[in-house]
Structures are given as C-alpha cells and as structure tokens.
Amino acid sequence: MFKKDQKFENFTEAETIIGESVLVKGNFESNGNLIINGSLEGEIKTRGAVLVGEKSKINANISAQEMMVKGNVVGNLSVSDYLAIGESAKILGDIECSQISIERGAEINGQVSINGQKNKKEKNTETETVEKIEENSSL
Amino acid sequence: MNVFIYDAITEKYKRKTRRFEEKINNLGLQGKIIYLQSIKNYKEAVEQEIRNGAKTIIILGNNQTVNNIINILANISENIPVFIVPIGENNSIAESMGIKNEKEAAFILSARRMENIKIAKANHLFFINNCQINSKLSEIKIDNSYKVFSLKETTYKIINLVDKEVYSKDIKTSPQDNKLELIIKNKWKDMSLFPITKEVEIKSKEERVLLDDSIKIETPVNISISEKVIPFIVGKERFF
Numbered sequence: 228m229f230k231k232d233q234k235f236e237n238f239t240e241a242e243t244i245i246g247e248s249v250l251v252k253g254n255f256e257s258n259g260n261l262i263i264n265g266s267l268e269g270e271i272k273t274r275g276a277v278l279v280g281e282k283s284k285i286n287a288n289i290s291a292q293e294m295m296v297k298g299n300v301v302g303n304l305s306v307s308d309y310l311a312i313g314e315s316a317k318i319l320g321d322i323e324c325s326q327i328s329i330e331r332g333a334e335i336n337g338q339v340s341i342n343g344q345k346n347k348k349e350k351n352t353e354t355e356t357v358e359k360i361e362e363n364s365s366l
Numbered sequence: 367m368n369v370f371i372y373d374a375i376t377e378k379y380k381r382k383t384r385r386f387e388e389k390i391n392n393l394g395l396q397g398k399i400i401y402l403q404s405i406k407n408y409k410e411a412v413e414q415e416i417r418n419g420a421k422t423i424i425i426l427g428n429n430q431t432v433n434n435i436i437n438i439l440a441n442i443s444e445n446i447p448v449f450i451v452p453i454g455e456n457n458s459i460a461e462s463m464g465i466k467n468e469k470e471a472a473f474i475l476s477a478r479r480m481e482n483i484k485i486a487k488a489n490h491l492f493f494i495n496n497c498q499i500n501s502k503l504s505e506i507k508i509d510n511s512y513k514v515f516s517l518k519e520t521t522y523k524i525i526n527l528v529d530k531e532v533y534s535k536d537i538k539t540s541p542q543d544n545k546l547e548l549i550i551k552n553k554w555k556d557m558s559l560f561p562i563t564k565e566v567e568i569k570s571k572e573e574r575v576l577l578d579d580s581i582k583i584e585t586p587v588n589i590s591i592s593e594k595v596i597p598f599i600v601g602k603e604r605f606f
Contacts, residue, residue: 240538246558248520249550253512257561265558269512 242275247282261291263298281315288320303337368397369420371412371435373427375454377403382468383426386451389472397424402431412438416446422599424449424475428456430580433493436485440492440594449475449599456579459495462527464601474601481600483541486526487592493577494541494596496525497589501550504570504585508548508562516550516558523549524566524589533605540606544591565590 242259245251249265257273264280269287271277276293279285283298290305297313304310306324314332321337329335376383390396398415402408412423412435423446425435432450439446451471452460463481465471485494501516508514516522525532525548526541535554539547548566550558566589568575574582575589 241559242561244557244559246550246556248516248518248552248556249558250515250517251512252515255512259561264556265517 241278245283279316281313294324367418367420368395368422368424369412369415370397370399370424370426371408371431372399372401373425373431373453374403375428375431376426379453382453386426386468386471389469390475393472393476395472395476397422402427408434409438413442416442416444420446422447422449422475424451426451426453428452428454429459429495429578430456432459433495433578433580436494436596437492439596440485440592445595445597447478447480447597447599451475458529458579459527462495462529462533462605463598464604466601466603470601475599477599479600479602480597481542481604481606482595482597483527484544484591485594485596486524486546486589488575488577488583488587488589491577491581491583492592492594493526495527495578496523496529497575497577497587498523499568499570499575499585500573502570503572504568506548507567507569508560509564510567514548514550514558514560518552520550520552522568524562525549526591528605530605542606546589546591562589 240260241262243257243261245263245265245267247264251267253269255269255271258275260275261273261277263283263285266284267287271287271289273291277289277291279296279298279300281297285300286302288302292307293309294304294306295311295313296316296318299317301319303320304322309326310324312329312333314330316333318335319337322339324341325343327341400411405411425431425448450460450463450465451468452465453468465474483494485492488497498521501520501522504522506514506522524546525539526546528539537559546562548560548562568585568587570585574584575587576582
C-alpha cells in the first residue's frame, strides 16, 4: 500500500474528535486535525488532515489538506494534497485532490479530478525561489 | 505578607490543618489568617488584605473555596499569587496544580514555582477548573458556528484545567492555551473532543450548569475564556 496511508494509521494528534454517538450540525472551521467517527451535517474546512472513520455518516462538503475516508460521505471533497479512500468508503459527490489512492471495494459516485501537476508546479516554483535566494546571497 | 484564608471545612480536618501550620512555622512562612466562617462579608475582608499589600493568598479548603475566592480576585486589578492547600474532599483543582496534600503543600509554597492561568467565565461568574451539564435536553452551540448533540445520555464537560482523568488519556490541553475544550464521553472509546476558541452557549430546559463542582447556575449560559490572569504557585507534578 502507499506509504502515505501509514500516517493515518497512527492518527491520534487530533484537535477535534467527533465520537460515534455525537451529531454535529453547522459550519466547522479549524486549523488542526480532525477525526470523525460520528455524524456531521454542514460544512468542514480545515488546514489540517481529516480522518473519516468507518461508522461515520457525513452530509457535508469537506475541504482539507489531507484526508482519509473509510465511511459514508455525501458531499464534495476538496483536498489540497493527498486523499486516501479506504475499501469501506462510500462517497456521493465530486472529488478534487492533488494525489489519490483508492482501495478495492470503495464506492465513488461523482467526478474525480486529480491535479497532481499543480503540486509539481508549486514545488518547481519553490525550488526556483530557493535557487534565486541562494544566488542573491552569494553576491 | 502571606494571607491565609481558612474555609470552615478546616474545622472538620483540624489535624491536617495543624500539620500544615507546623510546616509553615518551620519554614517561616506565617502570615495573617482569615477564618471564613467567622466573617459575614469575606469579599470585603479579602479585598482589604489586598489593599494592605498581601503578597500571596493561600487558600485552605476545597474546589468550592477556590471558586469563591477566584470570583473575588477576578474583579480586582492586582494579580496576587494564589496557592491552594487541599483540605477535605473535592480537591481536583489543587491536584491539577500538582498539590496532592497538605503535607507537601508547605514545601511547594516555599519553592514559589509560578504559572499564570487564565480563568474562564460563565455569564457573570468565573471558574478555573471546569463546568458541566447533563446532555439530556441540553443544546450546545460552539463558537457561534455549529451545534453539538449527543445521541446518548451523557455529560458535557467544558474544561480549562486538566483533571487526572483527562491527563491520563494524554489529551493535549492547557489552561494557558487561550481556549477551552468540550469533552463528551460515555466510554473513552467513544469520546468526543472540541476546541472552543471563542464561546460556548448552553441552553437546557431542565438541567443547570455546574461550575467547579460547586455552584449550579441556570441556563442560558455563555462560557468563554476571560482576560483575567491569576498567577498560581504550583507543584512540579502539575497536569499542564
């Protein structure tokens, strides 16, 4: 399997945890990591990572840096970096991400847009900037 | 000058209180004593001692005593260091601060290891430790943007200080991080955790909110971190 998925295996450093017996309604914004095992209706935006557990039921658009989905999501997913979709995942909505892994058995009903080039381009720009700084500092 | 505030509970635990006094005498930390049971207006008495130049406020009592004194200090501009000597039961605040019992207390006081703690506000009252309400028919709104509902009957606990149970679960929270945390749990396996950066609004048709395990107030209650900082003298084994 992909090495990046291992990050989610020990994903305990979460700022927010929604347990199985909890329902959240509304717009949720955060800078940290989020684990969802319960239900959520509304919208999620975070600069961190999101782990959607197997028993979760989500009716929301989700925007995150990284994400792993193992449960049910009805809504669009916008992931700026890496998205991992587990075998038990059921997603009804459009997906936009830079990199993706999908396990056999996962169900996706929607458009999937993987913009890996965008990341590469950003990395190239960063490298060029570093080179320019180095050139300047040597002058 | 040290000002010692004795709760009425010290009468019940005379031996423990005396043991602490002996240690204080040996360390040369004596000061003025205010007996709460013998004063009608203890708020005025505490304020007077602060005006007289109290250097440290030392509270002998339990969570309820601490909450009472915190509510006086919260409305005073001076930031006088506070120390808690746990007497009797219901002493989770002292425990969080690394003060296990009266035996160790005198030595911790003499070491004067200080930590600034922001206290929290529930409507017009202040609390330092936590507040809680039964989830039954209660509505919780966080940071004015989302609501949280428990599908099982449980307790909503909003924490500022880390208690022993939370500390043992390695949940990263601190009374110095400018936020509160809402914890909902039946079992730890099914625990929920929400950071509160602005405010929690609690409404309930039947239940009241319990502050610092001592005072119950009617809802609706708005809870947030206040601007008031109190320096506490703490032990090495504090939970934050």
